[in-house]
Amino acid sequence: xxxxxxxxxxxxxxxxxxxxxxDAAGDTLRHEGLKKVVExxxxxxxxxxLGRLAIDRLAGNEVGEEILRTNVAGIDxxxxxxxxxxxxxxxxxxxxxxxxxxxxxxxxxxxxxGQAGGRMPRLRTMDQRIGDxxxxxxxxxxxxxxxxSDAVVHNIQEQQDAGDVTIPIIPxxxxxKEFYAExxxxxxxxxxxxxxxxxxxxxxxxxxxxxxxxxxGMREAxxxxxxxxxxxxxxxxxxxxxxxxxxxxIYKGDGDGGEAQLEMYCKWIEYHAGMIDAFxxxxxxxxxxxxxxxxxxxxxxxxxGADKEYQELALSAVKYVYEAVGNKIDIIGTGGCDSGVQAxxxxxxxxxxxxxxxxxxxxxISGPRTIExxxxxxxxxxxxxxxxxxxxxxxxxKRGPKSQNLPARHPLGRQ
Numbered sequence: 039x040x041x042x043x044x045x046x047x048x049x050x051x052x053x054x055x056x057x058x059x060x061d062a063a064g065d066t067l068r069h070e071g072l073k074k075v076v077e078x079x080x081x082x083x084x085x086x087x088l089g090r091l092a093i094d095r096l097a098g099n100e101v102g103e104e105i106l107r108t109n110v111a112g113i114d115x116x117x118x119x120x121x122x123x124x125x126x127x128x129x130x131x132x133x134x135x136x137x138x139x140x141x142x143x144x145x146x147x148x149x150x151x152g153q154a155g156g157r158m159p160r161l162r163t164m165d166q167r168i169g170d171x172x173x174x175x176x177x178x179x180x181x182x183x184x185x186x187s188d189a190v191v192h193n194i195q196e197q198q199d200a201g202d203v204t205i206p207i208i209p210x211x212x213x214x215k216e217f218y219a220e221x222x223x224x225x226x227x228x229x230x231x232x233x234x235x236x237x238x239x240x241x242x243x244x245x246x247x248x249x250x251x252x253x254x255g256m257r258e259a260x261x262x263x264x265x266x267x268x269x270x271x272x273x274x275x276x277x278x279x280x281x282x283x284x285x286x287x288i289y290k291g292d293g294d295g296g297e298a299q300l301e302m303y304c305k306w307i308e309y310h311a312g313m314i315d316a317f318x319x320x321x322x323x324x325x326x327x328x329x330x331x332x333x334x335x336x337x338x339x340x341x342x343g344a345d346k347e348y349q350e351l352a353l354s355a356v357k358y359v360y361e362a363v364g365n366k367i368d369i370i371g372t373g374g375c376d377s378g379v380q381a382x383x384x385x386x387x388x389x390x391x392x393x394x395x396x397x398x399x400x401x402x403i404s405g406p407r408t409i410e411x412x413x414x415x416x417x418x419x420x421x422x423x424x425x426x427x428x429x430x431x432x433x434x435x436k437r438g439p440k441s442q443n444l445p446a447r448h449p450l451g452r453q
Contacts, residue, residue, distance in 0.1 A: 065159035084134030093137040101410040108427045110368045110390045111286035111315035117141040119406045122372045122393030123210040129193035136205050139407035147182045147212035147247040150233040155183025176396045179339030187236040194240040206242035231273035238283045249292040249321045286315030293320035293355040304362040316368040319355040343396035349374035360388025361435050365443040378412020386434035
């Protein structure tokens with residue numbers, strides 16, 4: 039079942055050159071190649087105390103504002119800003135990002151078996167036309183490239199065993215692409231449960247990443263609505279409950295389905311109380327009219343980053359779900375978060391935490407602390423009466439602040 043996952047950027051670029059596909063070769067080297075170099079450097083630096091000290095210095099002064107402490111589904115966090123899924127697919131850079139100031143980190147997606155993912159170039163930065171040389175908007179079609187659950191768990195465990203990991207780690211469970219074939223759909227729940235069991239020993243929480251536009255059949259499976267969610271969440275919940283591990287389950291939703299999709303999520307929470315503990319909103323977008331702004335409507339993959347319409351799509355999804363079920367569930371806001379201003383918008387609209395990914399291309403390793411530093415100043419200026427972030431979370435919604443709507447089932451302080 040496991041595929042060859044050892045294809046390299048250089049070998050793929052060389053293959054494009056041999057076929058006279060010079061633009062594809064250049065995109066492979068410039069975009070994914072650069073990311074691979076950064077990942078390797080962070081892994082090497084993060085594995086040594088001296089390297090982590092260097093990262094800490096390069097990332098800027100630590101943000102220690104007490105008011106930024108938050109809680110997601112019972113997990114205490116020293117601040118709301120963490121690394122979203124998709125940046126680290128192998129789990130090798132946990133200590134490096136922790137040294138850079140990330141308050142939580144989602145790893146993956148992680149399928150049970152290793153798989154090769156999409157053909158390179160599978161990462162493109164799409165905003166050259168607006169003068170930012172690819173630092174703010176990206177298009178990815180990785181299709182869950184991964185060395186597989188065994189390798190990722192080993193990489194995380196190796197860092198945790200050293201005793202230096204202090205931030206919550208959230209493995210994002212996904213499915214190998216073969217299981218969306220019509221004959222294998224019945225096996226989806228079983229594989230989800232198997233993968234959850236595999237990653238539980240290294241998890242502070244489990245994320246279910248099953249709404250990507252990059253795996254054929256994945257978003258189409260959502261057309262079953264409530265039935266599909268139950269088919270994947272129920273075995274994940276059972277695996278957690280039987281394991282003895284007390285970890286919450288997070289479901290990563292997408293915003294491309296508009297209010298109908300979000301309403302389905304909210305009704306699901308009402309009908310299946312206690313099955314999941316938090317939402318992460320939203321995934322990358324495959325909406326053609328947004329991709330068309332960057333000449334990408336016919337390219338594979340999902341777009342993310344600082345596109346204003348995509349950012350608004352993410353904010354409106356967070357607000358919609360918070361206003362509907364914010365007393366029952368927490369939300370992690372993702373989608374174009376690249377500044378303290380954007381982070382505060384997520385929080386005021388109901389996000390208890392935020393995740394960054396594409397914004398790292400613009401901000402570098404100082405991203406988490408840069409955003410939190412700006413956020414702390416904005417909270418002090420706009421909410422001077424607030425004594426905790428719970429009084430800011432949801433403040434711009436009809437439901438009101440989280441401090442008045444704490445989710446009932448969360449055992450606050452879960453480690």
